[in-house]
Amino acid sequence: MKRKWLLATACLLLLFALTGCGKTVEEQIDSGVASAQTVFEENPQEPNTKLEGIELYVPSGYKAENSEDPNNFIVTKGQDSYILFVNQNETEDSKLHYQLLKDDKTKHIIKEETVEFDGAFGFTAVIEHDEEQFELVVSCGGIKMSTISEDKNIDEKLVDMMTIVRSVKLLEK
Template identity: 65%
Template sequence: MKKWLLLTISCISLLGLAGCGKSVEEQINIGVASAQTVFEESPREPNKKIGQIELYLPSGYSIKETDDENNYILSKGKDKYILFVNVNEKEDSQLHYDLLKNNSTKKIVKEQPVELDGAFGFTMVLEHDEGQFELIASSGGVKVSTISNNKHMDNKLVEMMLIARSVEVLY
């Protein structure tokens, strides 16, 4: 029994170390591709209601309202995210995408637009500062963004798209 426990702990440790070794480019490519897969799946059922929205928050996330009824602050550990909900935009809105694409001050590292059954979304990684990136996941009029160093960007992009896809505006 002790041998199995030791073997299990060793395997988990090795997987954890292997995950830490991903290059920035690998994290971005995996994160963007995985976020597209999340977009193409059915949205998660909301597990949180705040202000005028319901949404799904993955484990470890908290949310609070701001003075602007369209913006919410998400937190997970030390990471902070901005959730922007434009209630006037439909599921097929490309507004956020077009604004970013036409902004010549932004350097796009990787982008992935996706359309499915009348819904439009995208994942985008922008160069921010040295060693930092702006991560964006969007679905229709909903956008989740954060500034990230080069750690766990792949996981963050997936969780951000899970959140963006799940938002339902309450009327």
């Protein structure tokens, strides 16, 4: 199983290396959404970080910490900040976050994809925030991660975000 994961990761890294230079925003979005879907359907990474009430996998270069709100966690990488929201009352097949996004008519969704796999529901969405910024959102059940991003590395951010979201495990209280 580890060999399969290593091979998939190597293929994704090779894909990023070969196509990472000079991609348009549209190409980054298409690639990122497709790759996030693939990550959703793979076995989640084993957690390597423990926070208040959850365990999660934090990729190299990222830092995760608690916030004042027990349902929100802050994840950072360099200048980029992400909000990880964990609704412990929602199950893995919950579509709540997706319905809330779709019902918000103020959001201009550029691209979205849903996925259902092994009893879990998830989605990836890119929303126009302004001319040069985009809101990136990934979700699995009651767990959602979002950030505001410039038009660089959108594809890589979506993959990392889905990797983190899929790894979250709730701890018994």
